[in-house]
Amino acid sequence: MTMKIELDHVNLIYGRQTALTDISFSIHQPGIYGLLGRNGAGKTSLLSLLANYKMPTSGSLTLNDETLFENVQQTQHVHFTFQRKFEDEYEKGKDILNEASKFMPNFDLDFAFSLADRFQLDLKKPMHKHSTGMASIFQVIKGMATKAPITIFDEAYTGMDAPARELFYEIILEEQLKDPRIILLSTHLISEMEHLFDEVIILHKGKLLLHKGYEELLSQGASITGEASRVDRLSANMKVLKEQQLGGTKSVIVFEELNDALIQEIENEGLKIGNVTVQDVFTNLTKGAESDE
Numbered sequence: 019m020t021m022k023i024e025l026d027h028v029n030l031i032y033g034r035q036t037a038l039t040d041i042s043f044s045i046h047q048p049g050i051y052g053l054l055g056r057n058g059a060g061k062t063s064l065l066s067l068l069a070n071y072k073m074p075t076s077g078s079l080t081l082n083d084e085t086l087f088e089n090v091q092q093t094q095h096v097h098f099t100f101q102r103k104f105e106d107e108y109e110k111g112k113d114i115l116n117e118a119s120k121f122m123p124n125f126d127l128d129f130a131f132s133l134a135d136r137f138q139l140d141l142k143k144p145m146h147k148h149s150t151g152m153a154s155i156f157q158v159i160k161g162m163a164t165k166a167p168i169t170i171f172d173e174a175y176t177g178m179d180a181p182a183r184e185l186f187y188e189i190i191l192e193e194q195l196k197d198p199r200i201i202l203l204s205t206h207l208i209s210e211m212e213h214l215f216d217e218v219i220i221l222h223k224g225k226l227l228l229h230k231g232y233e234e235l236l237s238q239g240a241s242i243t244g245e246a247s248r249v250d251r252l253s254a255n256m257k258v259l260k261e262q263q264l265g266g267t268k269s270v271i272v273f274e275e276l277n278d279a280l281i282q283e284i285e286n287e288g289l290k291i292g293n294v295t296v297q298d299v300f301t302n303l304t305k306g307a308e309s310d311e
């Protein structure tokens with residue numbers, strides 16, 4: 019089932035604190051969407067709107083052309099996985115998953131059990147006895163097993179060790195191949211997770227700074243390295259995100275689509291062109307910018 023999420027001039031204000039300002043974008047395709055932003059940028063606020071936990075203060079948020087807020091029919095398509103403490107939860111993981119399978123329309127209990135095996139998570143243990151990382155693993159297992167057409171993970175990896183995170187990424191990719199859905203991942207682990215993304219959404223200070231396809235984003239940036247005065251001359255009219263100089267050698271990261279003629283000119287000057295990463299673009303665009311490029 020194809021899902022259509024549309025936000026049109028959405029604002030969210032908590033008391034006197036504006037969390038989101040004039041957010042408009044849409045998602046029409048299954049895929050993995052990386053939601054990036056510095057602390058307090060508004061990621062959880064945006065995801066809470068998409069999960070129907072909150073109502074926009076103004077603007078329109080629709081799922082499949084219907085207003086999402088308090089819309090039971092549409093909300094069942096969405097599952098929101100967030101970091102949760104289970105310190106007062108005496109139930110066993112197995113029982114929680116069993117319960118979930120009764121209420122969630124697409125929940126795949128066998129899949130949940132197979133994931134628990136892969137993560138070596140003991141589902142017979144009462145939840146309060148799990149460590150922080152194990153609790154996150156449980157949340158990830160539950161989120162994946164919902165098979166919700168829109169599955170949201172809000173910094174779901176908290177406390178998970180590197181092998182467990184790698185397994186999480188592997189499972190996401192496997193699932194996307196088998197049964198593509200919209201997966202929204204908010205994260206600060208950009209360099210570790212960017213290979214997963216089909217599209218990148220960057221929030222900055224409550225505003226939408228950028229929403230682009232992963233490949234398109236990378237194609238719009240490059241690093242240029244070589245003799246400093248030549249690098250300066252060629253990058254003079256470009257949007258330079260970052261510069262570094264060591265002796266007479268300079269390296270700049272530019273946010274600029276390099277056409278064939280420009281690439282030729284740069285190479286003719288004996289300069290090297292390299293790739294940028296989403297981490298490069300994110301770090302440098304969110305140093306202080308307020309709006310889209």
Ligand SMILES: Nc1ncnc2c1ncn2[C@@H]1O[C@H](COP(=O)(O)OP(=O)(O)OP(=O)(O)O)[C@@H](O)[C@H]1O
Nearest residue numbers: 032035036037055056057058059060061062063064
């Ligand atoms: N319940 C609330 N009441 C008042 N202000 C809030 C509330 N929740 C969030 N905010 C504010 O809204 C803004 C966005 O917060 P949000 O939690 O959405 O950011 P975030 O991008 O998820 O941050 P982080 O990466 O640190 O988790 C922040 O200024 C935050 O202080």
